[in-house]
Amino acid sequence: MTDTLQKFMFENAGVRGEFVELEQSWQQMLSHQNYPQAVKTILGELMAASALLSANLKFNGTMIMQIHGDGPVKLMVVECDANLRLRATAKLAEDAIIEDHETLQDLVHAHGQGRFVITLDPNDKVPGQQAYQGIVPLDGDSIATVIENYMLRSEQLDTKLWLAANDQVARGMLLQKLPKTGGSGAQVDDDADAWNHAVLLGDTLKREELLTTNISILMHRLFWEQTLRVFDPLHPVFHCGCSREKVGDMLRMLGAEEVESAITEIGRLDINCDFCGKHYSFDPVDCAQLFIAKTLTEGTSPASDIKH
Structure with missing residues (x-):
């Protein structure tokens, strides 16, 4: 079975829409994780929303959606690139006890400090170019409402989302009012009527x-x-x-002193990818080679190789 994203437009009206159905990709993601049911629901909805929004971008890169939480869930991340390749993860507080009925507000906005972040990270950045990032308060009691508010404030686009996820599937529908392209007042009124009618139809979806x-x-x-x-x-x-x-690059960023200290204490570094669960192991020789390679790349000799 193949996951599907279906785009459509209302003829003679300024409304476009999309449906997405994630079953195989959602199951693959869950096979590497063991989240409480409430976390699965919200992460699945975020994953469906990410695909829906990414499909409308004319952008060669990756869209990253993040929710930074101040409750039992500290972070949710979904990434979707221009080819609709998806991955997702969540980080829970160490002492988190999460009931099935808990909501987005309970999980990530318990003290009013939750944030929603969208980052557009281009593949072909020129030197000095930074990724675009929009950061807003977590305004809404559901993933759909949070994203609708973000799109209206940041992109000035009327957007409606209907999202749902369980253990088996994540699905969603997006409707978006197309930007005005000029024309008579009557045409603008017609577009508004078409938009309102489309949303009314969408709201019948349970x-x-x-x-x-x-x-x-x-x-x-x-x-x-x-x-x-x-x-x-x-x-x-x-x-x-x-x-x-990439894991080696991350270790280099930590610095030789910190990596050496960790190796001395525990003998080897075992790292699992948060997104897919793949395991990477670095022993003392592996770690030493990371920093030798970095030094050679920078065009200098490691101190131990300098001849006096």
Whole structure:
């Protein structure tokens, strides 16, 4: 079974939409993690939303959604690149006890300090170019509301999202009012009417229906009276780009002194990728080679090799 993202547009109206169905990629992500049910629900909704928003970007890079929490969940991260390759992870407080019924506010906004961050990290950055990053308070009681508020404030785009996730699947629908392109006042009024009508139809979609119905049936069920232009489907996949080289780069950033101290204390460094669970092990020789390689790359000799 292949995961699917389906784009569509309302003919003769300034409204576009998307459905996404993540089953295989969601199951692959969960196979590496053991989260409480409430965390799975929210992370799955964030993963579906990430695919929906990424599919509308004309951008060669990766969109990173992060929720920084002040409750039992400290961090949620979902990454989606231009090819709809997804990965996700969450970090919980060490003493976290999470009940199934707990909400987004309970988990990450318990003391009002939660933040929502979207980063656009281009693949082809020029020297000195920084990734674009938008940071806002966690404004909303659901992932859908948080992102809707972000899009309206930061992008000035009317956006509506319907999201749901469980142990088996993460699904979502996005509707977006297209930017005004000029024209008569009557045309603007028509676009507003079309937008309001589309949202009314979307609001008839219930969470259980979204979880149990495939997206082709949902599209017909919701919009059978509308004339839609339907595009070729896209296919999101789970993908983690971790590698031994990238883990080595992370260790170099810690510095030789800190790495040597850790090696002396525990004998070897064992590191698991938070996204895919892949294991990387570095013994004392491996760690020494990291810093020898770095020194040679910088064009100098390690101190132990200098001849007097």
